[in-house]
Amino acid sequence: MIRYAIKRLWLGAIIISFALMMMFAMVYLIPGDPASVALGPRATPEMKEALRERMGLDQPVWKQFANFYGSALHGDLGTEVLSNRPVLNVVMEQLPFTLALIVGGITWSVALGIPLGCIAAVRRGGFVDQVIGVLSVAMIAVPSFVVAIYSLLVFAVALQWLPAIGAGDPGNIASQLQHLILPSLAVGLGWIGYISRMVRASMLETLEASHIRTARAFGLPEHRIIYTYALRIAVLPTITLLGVGIGHMLSSSVFAEIVFARPGIGKLVYEAISVRNYPIVSGAVLVTTVFFVLVNVAADILVGLLDPRVRSSFN
Amino acid sequence: MAVLAVNNLSVAFHTESGRLEALKDVSFSVPANRSVGVVGESGCGKSTLINAILGLLADNGEISAGEIVFEDDKDLARLDAAAMRNLRGQRIATVFQDPMGALNPVLSVGRQMRDIQYRSGLSKRDKDARSVAMLRKVRIPDPESRLAQFPHEFSGGMKQRIAIAMALMMEPALLIADEPTTALDATLEVATIELLKDLQREIGCSVLFISHHLGVIAELCDEMIVMYAGEVVESGTTREIFHDARHPYTQRLLACDPARLSRRVPRLPTIAGTLPDLRRRPSGCVFQPRCDRADAQCLEVPPAAPIGGSHIARCWHADIPLGVSA
Structure with a gap:
């Protein structure tokens, strides 16, 4: 039974990391330069460059992806712009x-x-x-x-x-x-x-x-x-x-x-x-995805508890 | 004294395409401590017979005539549902054909054996002790620890032995065995038959054994009835029927048993034709459309011709023994 549960959890982890990948791809593929959008039309090229550097946008894609992944795994989903609080807390x-x-x-x-x-x-x-x-x-x-x-x-x-x-x-x-x-x-x-x-x-x-x-x-x-x-x-x-x-x-x-x-x-x-507060939207999507995956893992485990045939097929 | 006496039983089903007479004028009895075999091909009414005895006919089925007298004083054809339920599992127990599906897959074997004893008033521990004793009787190794296991953790042969243990646990007067060995391989079949014989002797119950396998009937049963299209065409002791079958159907059935072939044949013998449509029974003898002995007389309903002893054949030509062609 424990092996069955671990197997379900492992599958859940794969689904969550896949969801993270999709989220990164979505943000990355949205047209437009995030720095220009954030700084507005009157920003100088130097300012944009500085912000891009601060946001890590000057780095190669794979590195951006690794950074995004790493901070998500640490529970860091970014900071909300309006209240300047961590997205995860909100x-x-x-x-x-x-x-x-x-x-x-x-x-x-x-x-x-x-x-x-x-x-x-x-x-x-x-x-x-x-x-x-x-x-x-x-x-x-x-x-x-x-x-x-x-x-x-x-x-x-x-x-x-x-x-x-x-x-x-x-x-x-x-x-x-x-x-x-x-x-x-x-x-x-x-x-x-x-x-x-x-x-x-x-x-x-x-x-x-x-x-x-x-x-x-x-x-x-x-x-x-x-x-x-x-x-x-x-x-x-x-x-x-x-x-x-x-x-x-x-x-x-x-x-x-x-x-x-x-x-x-x-x-x-x-x-x-x-109000186009995208960090909150993507943070909430990620949290609900994790919740959804965990619930489904729990449902599978519950079926295993109630159905001895399922349980032993994993032993 | 007969444990079970079925007298002129007819069962009909109401289907969308009309009324179907699944059993017609069936009579036989199961004496105390004896085994009676019921043989016949698929669709001959064996299962309907069991369901009628157990009071488990489908909603569209009804007993249209006759009686099923159990232990001389109860007519199962007219017993109310509650009284019938009290007999099932207590006085009349059943072992079904399919050992894989006959046990509940999500409840432990111990739980299911305990539930059968729900009328006994015993404590949980006593019920379990009884289950263990019963499992030991059917030679399940290490029964104490296996009570907690689920059906899928047992082999097919073991499951069938568990089903037998469950059926005999309440020491019924009548055990109905519905092709209990058909799904098992040959070695297991022999072992299961031996086990049933031993347990029958020990408990002292009667057995109604349904099978299409003649060898098994010969091995286990004292008496037998041969059914065709919902009718009993021949009945008698197993010995009488195997040695001196008189109904053409029984004779053909015996001739078709591969175990009785003495030399190589290019094709196994079969009985030509198919079972009649039970919504439109042939007039006269029910076997007449497939019978090579049929003549004008066979369009009349044949009498139950006495052959000697308890041996009866429902045929106009019951005087012709096996091996003599018409």
Whole structure:
């Protein structure tokens, strides 16, 4: 199992370094001279030369690449221009808010998606199955910003059950959770649909397996057959799907954070783009890439923990 | 006393292309402490028979006539789902064909063996002790440490022995073995048959053994029934049928068994024709379209002709022994 985990982490490291390479290439290939842009039209050639030297732009490409790589590995993603603070600090400050949002989205999607998928599979072809099917597709089809706006209008403005904006009082867990309910629903709603479809399909497949017939032939209670013998296998593809889903949730968190005026990476990137604060944008992209890769490694490891066949194929 | 008596059982499936009669007027019994073999080619209704006995027919299937009397007092054809579930695994246990897929891949063997004992009221430790004793009986080496292992960590033969151990753990009155050795290689097959024989003697259960392999039936079973297209065409003791088969289908089946060929042949013998479409059964004898002995009389449903003892053949021409051509 440890070897399996190390192997997954090693693959993750390769993906992250590939992402770094892409980021370097993107910055390098953007047309225009960064020094002229930074110094404006009235800069003298000597000033430009000096700045280029300071930025390391006079060096050969491979050396620039090595410098970029080396400092990224040390956690140095450059300095933000406006506040003159390290980019990494600015991004990491916002990360917990987005993390909470995504954990909330996963909670919604798993807590509702798995039971709905199970019920639909057990009631296959019946009225309940059809209702869940229509609901699931509807949830997948609605864009998350629409969910964000309408849930805000209904539950926060009209009914006033839940707070409308912000992330809650710092240090007050209850208030923070209250502020999390609607935004995380906006992020997770589509995934309730995806997961319920996925669980239904793999559940139907699993229920056809011959070991389920064995379990029935041994007279095991039906609820144990469905929720232990079949579901333990049927959730495995869902875990992998969720690993990918977190990438989508990261992008929908941009809308949720803007609509609900929550701090977070999405809002940070949005604001950075609107003022062309590129170091923040690339820093945030890198941090989310690392996060995404780590989540997928974690999902693979979780599948390994739940599926002994996967585990031993790596031993 | 018969542990299982199937009387005039018919099972029908409702399919999109019409009603399909998978079993028609099937009768046989499994006496206490005896082994009864069921033989027939693929599609002859062997699996439907098992599912009907276990109460696990697909949703579109129904028992349209007849009864399945278990231990003289319960008609499995009419038992409600809960009562049926209480019999399954306790009084009637099953070993299925595919040892690779028959065990749950993500639960340990120990967990699965414990779950079967859920009605026993034993503590977890006692259940495990019982599982270990059972695994030892089926000759799994070092059973204590193997309880924590998962099915894929065992070989095919071991998995089938584990399945046998699970089936016999609750000391059932009837063991249904659905082609348990088909997926195994020849050496393992012999060992598994020997094991089943020993365990049957030790536990004192009856066995209903389904197979298309005549040699295995001859080795293990006291009595046998021959099924064709959902009907029992011949039944009797294994000895009677192997030495004096009277139904043309049984005779052809025996002639097709490669193990019974005494000299080299360029092509293995087969039975010409295919199984009839069960949605449109042939009138009269069900084997008549493929039978070289068929005549006008065969368009009438043949009677169960007594041959002697318990031996019965459903054929108008049951008086012609093997080797005599019509």
